[in-house]
Amino acid sequence: MxxxxxxxxxxxxxxxxxxxxxxxxxxxxxxPEAMLLEHVQQAAQGxxxxx
Amino acid sequence: MALLGDEVTAQLKDEFARLVNPVRLAVFSQAxxxxxxxxxxxxxxxxxxxxxxxTAESYNFVLDAEKAxxxxxxxxxxxxxxGAEKDYGxxxxxxxxxxxxxxxxDLILDVSSGQSGLSEATRTALAQxxxxxxxxxxxxxx
Numbered sequence: 001m002x003x004x005x006x007x008x009x010x011x012x013x014x015x016x017x018x019x020x021x022x023x024x025x026x027x028x029x030x031x032p033e034a035m036l037l038e039h040v041q042q043a044a045q046g047x048x049x050x051x
Numbered sequence: 052m053a054l055l056g057d058e059v060t061a062q063l064k065d066e067f068a069r070l071v072n073p074v075r076l077a078v079f080s081q082a083x084x085x086x087x088x089x090x091x092x093x094x095x096x097x098x099x100x101x102x103x104x105x106t107a108e109s110y111n112f113v114l115d116a117e118k119a120x121x122x123x124x125x126x127x128x129x130x131x132x133x134g135a136e137k138d139y140g141x142x143x144x145x146x147x148x149x150x151x152x153x154x155x156x157d158l159i160l161d162v163s164s165g166q167s168g169l170s171e172a173t174r175t176a177l178a179q180x181x182x183x184x185x186x187x188x189x190x191x192x193x
Contacts, residue, residue: 019187040177044181
């Protein structure tokens with residue numbers, strides 16, 4: 001990642017594609033749709049899990 | 052000189068023939084601070100000229116700070132891909148180079164159709180989500 005080094009560092013992006021949901025939830029690669037949905041639902045509920 | 056060659060232009064015109072609803076491309080750049088962003092502005096303006104359903108709007112990140120704020124743009128280069136009637140919240144940051152150029156074209160087609168490609172079950176579940184959720188996908192233009 002060279003485009004936005006600040007973001008790459010903040011979200012510890014070392015391999016791509018990396019998806020960050022609601023700032024603290026993340027996964028690398030193409031996850032199943034159900035997993036993305038679960039991340040979105042949990043992020044919306046504000047159930048913050050420390051990274 | 053055009054950034055898009057004749058062959059790519061012809062391919063894109065074919066792709067954009069599938070556009071359903073109009074799409075606005077709001078591009079934010081700043082030539083002095085970020086020469087790269089100027090390339091993106093030129094590219095988006097060329098895209099905007101390829102189909103009557105596509106419109107490019109160019110903004111200066113500093114001079115048009117109000118517009119940047121309105122669209123939630125905090126860094127450049129940035130392209131907000133906006134539906135004619137609805138802003139789905141899709142923003143593309145960085146250089147749309149290599150595979151990522153295809154990703155930008157796909158975004159335009161998706162916003163135009165209004166179809167996410169998600170399953171019925173997922174869409175039903177998402178309809179219950181009332182809080183805004185920020186989703187960021189990081190990639191490299193390889």
